Amino acid sequence: MLQGARLTAFELLMDRIPFKLITDNAVGFIMRKKLVDKVIVGADRVALNGDVINKIGTYMLAVLANRHGIPFYVAAPMSTVDLKLERGDDAPIEFRSREEVVTICGCRIAPEGVDVLNPAFDVTPSELVTAIITERGVFKVPDDLDRLKTARLEESV
Amino acid sequence: MNGESFFTLRTIKWENGVIVAIDQKQLPKRLRYVKIRSVEQLSEAIKNLTIRGAPAIGVAAALGLALVAYKSRAKSLSDFKREIAEAYEKLKSTRPTAVNLFWALDRVFKKVSEAKDLKEAKKSVVEEAKAIWMRDYEINRQIGEYGATLLKDGDIVLTHCKWLKPAECGSTSHYWIWNSTGSNKVGYSQRFTHRSLCN
Numbered sequence: 001m002l003q004g005a006r007l008t009a010f011e012l013l014m015d016r017i018p019f020k021l022i023t024d025n026a027v028g029f030i031m032r033k034k035l036v037d038k039v040i041v042g043a044d045r046v047a048l049n050g051d052v053i054n055k056i057g058t059y060m061l062a063v064l065a066n067r068h069g070i071p072f073y074v075a076a077p078m079s080t081v082d083l084k085l086e087r088g089d090d091a092p093i094e095f096r097s098r099e100e101v102v103t104i105c106g107c108r109i110a111p112e113g114v115d116v117l118n119p120a121f122d123v124t125p126s127e128l129v130t131a132i133i134t135e136r137g138v139f140k141v142p143d144d145l146d147r148l149k150t151a152r153l154e155e156s157v
Numbered sequence: 158m159n160g161e162s163f164f165t166l167r168t169i170k171w172e173n174g175v176i177v178a179i180d181q182k183q184l185p186k187r188l189r190y191v192k193i194r195s196v197e198q199l200s201e202a203i204k205n206l207t208i209r210g211a212p213a214i215g216v217a218a219a220l221g222l223a224l225v226a227y228k229s230r231a232k233s234l235s236d237f238k239r240e241i242a243e244a245y246e247k248l249k250s251t252r253p254t255a256v257n258l259f260w261a262l263d264r265v266f267k268k269v270s271e272a273k274d275l276k277e278a279k280k281s282v283v284e285e286a287k288a289i290w291m292r293d294y295e296i297n298r299q300i301g302e303y304g305a306t307l308l309k310d311g312d313i314v315l316t317h318c319k320w321l322k323p324a325e326c327g328s329t330s331h332y333w334i335w336n337s338t339g340s341n342k343v344g345y346s347q348r349f350t351h352r353s354l355c356n
Contacts, residue, residue: 001206008316010185027315037312040304044211044255053254054317061317075304077212077296079260092253121254131307135299138307 001100003055024057031068039065043076043132048149050126050141051088056119062128071130078134081152088123096120169208169216171290174227176220178208196221196244203251203258212297215257216290218248222265223286226279234275241269241282261289 005021012019022030030036039061045053052058052074065072085091098116102108110116129141132148139148170177176193182205183189191207193199199221202208208217225244231237245266249259268285272278308314 004317006185007181024317030315035313036315038308039315039317041317042211044257058317061315071307073304073307075300077257077293077300079215079257080211080255082256085256094252094254133300133304133307135296135303138303 040073043080046081047085047088052124053091059122059124062124066128075133094120211255211257215261219261219286219289223283226282
């Protein structure tokens with residue numbers, strides 16, 4: 001997928017915002033070097049207990065951020081809060097095709113016949129989440145989770 | 158590109174009965190829009206990541222139901238309800254994890270069940286879908302403003318998994334942060350001068 005390289009970098013360049021592109025594997029090293037002040041990720045689903053389902057790799061980032069004492073924020077609209085989901089581990093996680101793993105932009109990088117496991121999302125437990133940023137404000141986890149649920153209930157549907 | 162800000166681009170647009178979306182699969186090589194005229198085409202675009210990112214998927218799905226309403230030749234309310242229900246099921250089964258998809262579909266679907274006659278049903282489906290689309294812009298701006306309060310001047314922010322913003326805001330989930338480096342495209346942008354790391 002290479003979203004950081006393909007999409008985020010494209011937009012940051014267009015907006016002339018200073019940034020550096022890093023690999024997923026570089027995160028631990030870079031955090032140890034104190035080169036990161038905050039982590040902000042998106043979300044595909046937020047459970048009522050504050051667990052966060054997001055793009056695969058998010059959980060690894062959250063563990064590392066926690067280890068290094070770096071605040072870990074989740075930015076998402078209220079519609080991402082799932083009122084029917086008590087805990088993140090009960091969310092349906094999409095597994096995608098092997099093609100996405102064995103090829104990059106049409107170029108095959110793995111030998112023929114390899115077996116692939118390709119989860120597209122993971123679950124970050126709420127104890128690793130500092131706060132959830134929504135259009136209704138910033139909700140600290142876990143202190144403001146009740147408020148988050150109330151705010152979500154006020155939205156229609 | 159021509160130095161044009163991404164802020165002026167729109168990830169998803171509704172143009173008189175056609176969904177126009179940035180083909181995210183082609184980025185960064187080419188910035189192309191695809192025109193989507195049917196629910197089948199839209200389902201495929203969501204599945205194959207032409208349109209991706211939780212809020213964008215939600216907006217697109219809602220507009221998918223608007224597409225049905227816009228084109229429908231149903232003669233009765235019950236025929237129309239059947240058409241919408243069919244499209245609803247199809248779009249619902251595209252991807253399982255992002256809850257925004259189901260949220261947006263349910264919001265539009267509710268309008269059909271509340272409608273008293275065919276005309277009202279068609280109209281309210283299109284209106285509700287467009288409302289979700291338009292509101293998304295404002296939501297992103299608000300998330301941006303609240304998010305900006307958490308940052309200090311000079312902060313380096315690491316991001317993971319961005320989404321292209323639907324609607325006018327046109328950019329990323331964390332646009333305000335990057336924007337706040339002084340690129341000066343929205344009013345609150347000057348407060349911070351930090352950099353980003355993206356992966």
